[in-house]
Amino acid sequence: MEKINIFLKDITESGGGERVCINLANAFSKKYEVEIFSFYKSFEQPAYELYKNIKISYLSNQNFYHANKIKKIFLKTFYRYFLSLLIILKFKNAKNEILLANDGYFLPFFKNKKLKYFRIWHIKAPKKKKKIFDYFDTLIILSAKELDKWQEWHKNIQVIPNFLPFASSKTSNLSQKVVLSAGRMDKGDQKGFLRLIDIWEIIQKDENFKEWKLHIIGDGLLKEEILHKIQAKKLEHSIILLPFNKNIEKEYLKASIYVMTSHFEGFGMVLAESASYTIPSIAFDINTGPSDIIDNKKSGFLIEDGNLQEFANKLKILMQDESLREKFGKNAKEKVQKEFSKEVIMKKWNKIASF
Incomplete structure (x- = not known):
């Protein structure tokens, strides 16, 4: 052998x-x-x-x-x-x-x-x-x-x-008011969690989305700085920091939207994983990664890199339209099953x- x-x-x-x-x-x-x-x-x-x-x-x-x-x-x-x-x-x-x-x-x-x-x-x-x-x-x-x-x-x-290491038979029902993001919290903030907090601040200024929560999964040297920024913006009641967990499936099943705010990626495995649970995604259209997985306006949204306001606008569209989430999520799952099995x-x- x-x-x-x-x-x-x-x-x-x-x-x-x-x-x-x-x-x-x-x-x-x-x-x-x-x-x-x-x-x-x-x-x-x-x-x-x-x-x-x-x-x-x-x-x-x-x-x-x-x-x-x-x-x-x-x-x-x-x-x-x-x-x-x-x-x-x-x-x-x-x-x-x-x-x-x-x-x-x-x-x-x-x-x-x-x-x-x-x-x-x-x-x-x-x-x-x-x-x-x-x-x-x-x-x-x-x-x-x-x-x-x-x-x-x-x-x-x-x-x-x-x-995708496995094809889950489970899917999110997309009705829960939870937005999810996950990744390592390194000092360089590759995953862009600090700018995700700024985006969420824009969302929370709109009374229509006060019931929504942002769950961020991850650990690393930047976690304390992320927490301090959340507290400084008084967002600790709507942003929930969760530690890394091997059983991330339960978090996907709670989520209705996945967001990626990375500054750079090689591929963006979490986008493919979330799609396998029929979760639509929004990501910045960085050099490589998100555009390989997300079909813009078909399985999610790709946003001009750095445009926080536009990211928030598209996030609001998905948050207030469950049928659109279902449509995008179905397309997302079909794409990753066909191309990334x-x-x-x-x-x-x-x-x-x-x-």
């Missing part, structure tokens, strides 16, 4: 990249031997369910979560190169195996020609080519939106979106994984 080795920063963290990695590992394990190599270990267990036939190897027990910024940068850089070298040495005599980098931590600066080296690029394309691209035989991007740029940088680019996406992976 051929083997696929997956490398990432920290399998115990609860982010979108980690969830995609575990979904992919579980799918691969039905056909291949799979081992996950985690550079770090911040918590005791992986954040998401992993099949029992998949082996996990922790390359370091270092936890930099509470280290100061300078120390964190130094240690992570040192361990990144040191552990990459250990991996290179470990696989120097291997053959017919795939080394799949889920993020930028594994750097195969020396390669074994009997192996395949893949790298998934989860975010938008950088402004210019990076040297690390040349370390890999194949680069996997999630959207075709920037394919021309990528093809200038590397000879073997594959477009393979993330897949596990069966459709794994055919693409199996094609490039075969020796």
Whole structure:
């Protein structure tokens, strides 16, 4: 049996990249031997369910979560190169195996020609080519939106979106007055939760929507700042912060609308997941991600990036029209089932994984 080795920063963290990695590992394990190599270990267990036939190897027990910024940068850089070298040495005599980098931590600066080296690029394309691209035989991007740029940088680019790990038979009834958003609350505010609060402030100035609640699921270093902003705007009665929970399905089933206010995304898995529960979405039309999943004015709304007032206006339209929510939600589910099912996406992976 051929083997696929997956490398990432920290399998115990609860982010979108980690969830995609575990979904992919579980799918691969039905056909291949799979081992996950985690550079770090911040918590005791992986954040998401992993099949029992998949082996996990922790390359370091270092936890930099509470280290100061300078120390964190130094240690992570040192361990990144040191552990990459250990991996290179470990696989120097291997053959017919795939080394799949889920993020930028594994750097195969020396390669074994009997192996395949893949790298998934989860975010938008950088402004210019990076040297690390040349370390890999194949680069996997999630959207075709920037394919021309990528093809200038590397000879073997594959477009393979993330897949829905399961097809739920459950659907939201779309009658509850709950708007949902979820994601990691990192210091850079990639998910745009701070501007989501500004949008919700606009909504709450309208008496027609006072009964509606905004549920935000997530954890991270920005959570305290998010809470302070909610309190400063006196929105704590209508914005509910919820901790990350492995059973996110129950939160989807409570929601009638999903909102994404990210500044950048590679794909936007939560949009596909919410669509699978027939929930319509609204998102800023950033470079890649939302426009691959949302058909504007058919399964949700795409908003000019940064236009908070227009985002609020479209959100109000969906909040006050349950029949429109049902129409958009039905279209959303049909689209993701057709384009992002596990069966459709794994055919693409199996094609490039075969020796």
